[in-house]
Amino acid sequence: MNNSSPGKALIVDDEKANRLALKSLLVRQGYQTIEAVNGAEAVALFKQQNADIVFMDVMMPVLDGYEATRQIKAASGKRFVPIIFLTAMSDEAALAQCIEAGGDDFLVKPYDKLILQSKIRSMQRIAALNSEVQGMYSMIHREQEIAESVYINAIQSPNIVNPYLRQAVRPASIFSGDLVLSAYSPSRDLFFLAGDFTGHGLLAALGAMPVSEVFRAMTTKGFSPEEILAGINKKLKVMLPVDMFFGAQLVVVNHDLEHVRVFNAGMPDVLIVDGANHRIKHRLASTGLPLGVDAGADIHAMQQYAPIAHNDKILMYSDGLIEARNAGDQEFGSRRLIGSITGAPQNKIFEQIFSDLDAFCGAVESQRDDVTLVEISCVQDVLPALEAHDYLRPAAHMLSGRGEWKLSLRFDGARLRETNPVPVLINYLMEMEELEAERQALFTVITELYLNALDHGVLALDSTLKTDPAGFEAYVQTRESRLASLDNGHVIFNLSVEQESTRRSILLRVEDSGQGFDFTNHVAPNERDMALSGRGLVLIRDLCESLEFEGNGNIAVARFSWSTR
Amino acid sequence: MGIDMTVSDDGNSVTIAVTGKFDFQLYDEFRTAYISTVGTGVSYKLDLSATDYLDSSAMGMLLLLREHAGGETADIEITRVSPEVRKILEVANFGKLFKF
Numbered sequence: 124m125n126n127s128s129p130g131k132a133l134i135v136d137d138e139k140a141n142r143l144a145l146k147s148l149l150v151r152q153g154y155q156t157i158e159a160v161n162g163a164e165a166v167a168l169f170k171q172q173n174a175d176i177v178f179m180d181v182m183m184p185v186l187d188g189y190e191a192t193r194q195i196k197a198a199s200g201k202r203f204v205p206i207i208f209l210t211a212m213s214d215e216a217a218l219a220q221c222i223e224a225g226g227d228d229f230l231v232k233p234y235d236k237l238i239l240q241s242k243i244r245s246m247q248r249i250a251a252l253n254s255e256v257q258g259m260y261s262m263i264h265r266e267q268e269i270a271e272s273v274y275i276n277a278i279q280s281p282n283i284v285n286p287y288l289r290q291a292v293r294p295a296s297i298f299s300g301d302l303v304l305s306a307y308s309p310s311r312d313l314f315f316l317a318g319d320f321t322g323h324g325l326l327a328a329l330g331a332m333p334v335s336e337v338f339r340a341m342t343t344k345g346f347s348p349e350e351i352l353a354g355i356n357k358k359l360k361v362m363l364p365v366d367m368f369f370g371a372q373l374v375v376v377n378h379d380l381e382h383v384r385v386f387n388a389g390m391p392d393v394l395i396v397d398g399a400n401h402r403i404k405h406r407l408a409s410t411g412l413p414l415g416v417d418a419g420a421d422i423h424a425m426q427q428y429a430p431i432a433h434n435d436k437i438l439m440y441s442d443g444l445i446e447a448r449n450a451g452d453q454e455f456g457s458r459r460l461i462g463s464i465t466g467a468p469q470n471k472i473f474e475q476i477f478s479d480l481d482a483f484c485g486a487v488e489s490q491r492d493d494v495t496l497v498e499i500s501c502v503q504d505v506l507p508a509l510e511a512h513d514y515l516r517p518a519a520h521m522l523s524g525r526g527e528w529k530l531s532l533r534f535d536g537a538r539l540r541e542t543n544p545v546p547v548l549i550n551y552l553m554e555m556e557e558l559e560a561e562r563q564a565l566f567t568v569i570t571e572l573y574l575n576a577l578d579h580g581v582l583a584l585d586s587t588l589k590t591d592p593a594g595f596e597a598y599v600q601t602r603e604s605r606l607a608s609l610d611n612g613h614v615i616f617n618l619s620v621e622q623e624s625t626r627r628s629i630l631l632r633v634e635d636s637g638q639g640f641d642f643t644n645h646v647a648p649n650e651r652d653m654a655l656s657g658r659g660l661v662l663i664r665d666l667c668e669s670l671e672f673e674g675n676g677n678i679a680v681a682r683f684s685w686s687t688r
Numbered sequence: 689m690g691i692d693m694t695v696s697d698d699g700n701s702v703t704i705a706v707t708g709k710f711d712f713q714l715y716d717e718f719r720t721a722y723i724s725t726v727g728t729g730v731s732y733k734l735d736l737s738a739t740d741y742l743d744s745s746a747m748g749m750l751l752l753l754r755e756h757a758g759g760e761t762a763d764i765e766i767t768r769v770s771p772e773v774r775k776i777l778e779v780a781n782f783g784k785l786f787k788f
Contacts, residue, residue, distance in 0.1 A: 321744045322712070365755045366748025370780065389780040412781045416751065442779075 130175030131155045135165040137183045162186025166194045181210040189224040196225040203253035205246035278335045287505040289473040289498040300327030301441050301493040306342040307507050309566030311378035314342045317439040317497050318371035333358050345546040348375050349422045359415030368413040372439050385427045389413035398434030401465045405429040437499040443492035449484050473498040529619040536610045545570050561685050564666045571659040572633045580635030581612040612636040628684030639676030693721045705735040712745040728758035737768035
């Protein structure tokens with residue numbers, strides 16, 4: 124239909140006089156007309172030439188008006204083509220049948236021209252409204268498609284793909300209010316965030332973007348889980364309306380595969396399941412408000428620890444799983460969930476939960492809430508491979524005219540409590556040097572040097588405590604309480620970057636205010652004395668050219684070098 | 689089903705009772721109810737004895753009421769909570785924001 128003409132009208136009548144009378148009326152209104160003498164011809168003509176409005180007689184040879192109307196309505200699909208019946212029959216049943224067959228209105232012959240004109244105008248209004256709705260519908264549909272692809276690219280694609288990480292999000296609408304994010308930290312810890320926004324659909328998905336950005340940026344830069352969650356919490360508090368919030372579970376699987384840290388803010392319990400007998404070893408309940416509610420929330424206080432063993436399964440799920448209902452309005456519930464876990468064949472917990480859930484819900488209507496389930500297997504392969512530090516590998520890009528430089532940083536008492544200097548140092552080094560390929564190794568070295576200085580130096584913690592798995596909890600608690608009341612002591616970083624022919628190196632000198640230790644008697648290079656030096660120092664030795672101690676053992680000096688050609 | 693609000697003569701104490709499912713369908717009704725009250729300084733009681741279910745949008749409404757009632761200084765008590773509803777509020781640690 125264009126602006127100059129209301130369009131094309133199809134006149135269907137077996138009597139020529141009727142067709143002519145109607146034609147002259149329609150032409151005066153600006154219609155272009157086409158004519159058919161029976162229902163079959165009308166359907167054929169409509170399919171061939173299309174029409175914007177149809178005037179239909181009822182009683183005709185070959186095919187009557189009712190059947191022709193059904194076929195034309197079917198052929199016009201989503202487009203609204205009004206059909207007005209013009210009939211000599213006036214009994215109520217026959218007129219009702221007109222509407223039944225798909226007609227939009229009817230008029231009894233002989234008709235009043237004025238009434239017919241107003242019916243046409245009314246149909247034009249309905250048709251205009253209809254095309255407007257169609258247009259809006261297809262625009263919304265298109266926008267949802269685009270938004271969905273942005274959502275997948277921005278939020279889902281960067282997630283870790285690994286056979287030991289199973290995850291499923293079954294959204295209740297196109298966009299889920301549930302969110303699953305995973306990334307590795309530079310020290311090879313696995314960070315897994317599962318969360319649930321209030322509601323679902325586009326509105327809930329909107330909040331997922333900033334969460335995903337903050338999570339990835341901060342995790343890959345090496346920030347601590349507390350810092351990451353505090354960052355997300357602050358951002359959401361500013362962004363979201365008061366009644367929207369984000370329940371979140373953050374699980375951090377330490378690269379030693381000996382313990383996990385869990386932060387649970389308003390979500391169901393995180394479960395740690397024994398991989399062999401499927402016993403629930405730990406339940407880590409919610410210990411904090413959902414994120415986006417209180418800008419000053421104490422994230423640190425939410426932290427929980429649990430030891431893990433080889434092939435333990437960590438399960439995270441949203442309330443949509445336990446609150447899923449069957450046709451009898453019963454909940455799947457946590458008892459059935461535990462039944463699925465304990466009854467599952469080995470390494471098939473994930474599959475078992477979903478098959479039990481589907482069997483329970485049956486062919487039930489539409490799912491009321493988003494359902495998320497995550498299973499992490501605590502095996503070496505769930506972590507990224509530790510890249511061999513290849514001294515001979517040339518740097519990806521070469522900078523010419525590399526100078527030497529030095530950096531000195533000192534952190535005192537209270538500052539150590541609040542600041543994690545490692546990401547800052549690493550990012551500074553990354554900007555100054557072409558170190559992308561060595562980033563992971565360097566991060567590990569600086570982290571271990573720093574932790575060694577802080578834990579065993581400033582905080583005077585006994586590392587032998589950690590070697591006993593039961594002592595780990597005690598170690599962590601002592602560390603936290605000493606850190607919380609720390610107001611003296613210091614850690615000093617002295618970095619100097621040097622060049623010698625084609626090799627470049629960083630001399631890292633980390634000094635703490637602690638007592639030191641008797642390094643001359645115990646630590647010989649290459650000796651893996653786990654009990655004394657701890658795994659941290661062994662790692663540093665592996666990754667660095669050299670590691671030595673000075674002073675009374677309170678100064679560690681490591682040389683990390685790489686080739687520039 | 690729905691919201692039933694009673695306000696004391698001096699306007700200083702308000703009781704809001706929620707019957708049936710407390711979810712997004714009650715959003716307008718709940719908002720219309722509390723918005724007519726003074727907010728800051730008023731002592732609110734939320735009677736959930738006849739509430740059989742509470743979802744996250746209902747928790748969102750509780751946060752809106754808290755904001756209206758003065759945020760940090762809000763005086764809101766959630767009373768007569770069923771064990772199921774209590775569990776939901778506890779998982780979200782709403783005890784840090786409301787008395788119940």
